Amino acid sequence: MSCILHIETSTSVCSVAVSEDGQVIFEQQNLEGPNHARVLAPFVDEALSFAESHAIPLDAVAVSSGPGSYTGLRIGVSTAKGVAYGRGVPMIAVPTLKLITVPTLLFRDDLPDDALLVPMIDARRMEVYAAVYDRALNAVREVQADIVDADTYRPWLDERPVYFLGDGMEKCKAVIDHPNAHFIDGALPLAKYMAPLAERAHAKGEFVDTAYFEPFYLKEYQATTPKKRF
Incomplete structure (x- = not known):
């Protein structure tokens, strides 16, 4: 137990x-x-x-x-x-991106066997942090920062159904119009x-070293300098 x-x-x-x-x-x-x-x-x-x-x-x-x-x-x-x-x-x-896919994998029974899942987290402007997984959560493409446009995920969309989910999904919905594109709301x-x-x-037994573990930020934190006021 x-x-x-x-x-x-x-x-x-x-x-x-x-x-x-x-x-x-x-x-x-x-x-x-x-x-x-x-x-x-x-x-x-x-x-x-x-x-x-x-x-x-x-x-x-x-x-x-x-x-x-x-x-x-x-x-x-x-x-x-x-x-x-x-x-x-x-x-x-x-x-985190694998985590976002879990409710879809658990509760949707309409996913095709060849479906791909693209969980994404909103970043700045038209950027998202995203990965591409198959239904077994094998990485088809590892996590990276993507600038979203109509062609960002076209190589996969042209081949099979792709399901976009996560709080960055709205950016894709606004620019991607493809018959294989599906958008899942509310995947937190x-x-x-x-x-x-x-x-x-x-x-x-897949544990991390508690003392040395650091989160996967993908991008280093950038502190902003306040603008001078005159």
């Missing part, structure tokens, strides 16, 4: 969940963010208290590893490290959807 605490802070949504043997038994989420610095610690305390009150010992901590918001990822990973050290349990990194990276990915990693 395995009990895993899940922490997701890669976007403006903050969420926490607890799973036992892959089944979610506790969840909390805040959709009014970004409020990570305010709500994450109480969510985690509530989750740990829930597990303790049900005499369920914690076996691991899973954290959404990016790409995503620099600040959000830092808060999530630092919190996960604190719990992992404090409880003496290993840490699991769950790629939530902690409760980390359970199947984290459970699989736990079973395989």
Whole structure:
């Protein structure tokens, strides 16, 4: 049996969940963010208290590893490290873009066998962080930053059905008009959807080095310098 605490802070949504043997038994989420610095610690305390009150010992901590918001990822990973050290349990990194695909894979029964999934996170202007996966979550193309236009994903669209999802999907919807393009609304990276990915990693012993783990930012943080006022 395995009990895993899940922490997701890669976007403006903050969420926490607890799973036992892959089944979610506790969840909390805040959709009014970004409020990570305010709500994450109480969510985690509530989750740990829930597990303790049900005499369920914690076996691991899973954290959404990016790409995503620099600040959000830092808060999530630092919190996960604190719990992992404090409880003496290993840490699991769950790629955020794979996480975004989970509800589609779990709850849609109309995906063709040859479908491709393109989860994406909104970046600046017409840019998104995206990857291309098959239905087994094998990477057809690894994560990278894309400038979205009508031809960005044409090599795959010309061959088979492609499903775009995530908060960067609206940018594609605005410029891509192709018969093989499908757009899935409301696909959020939530902690409760980390359970199947984290459970699989736990079973395989796929843990990260808690001390040295860093989120996958994709791009380095760039601080802006305020303009001088005259």
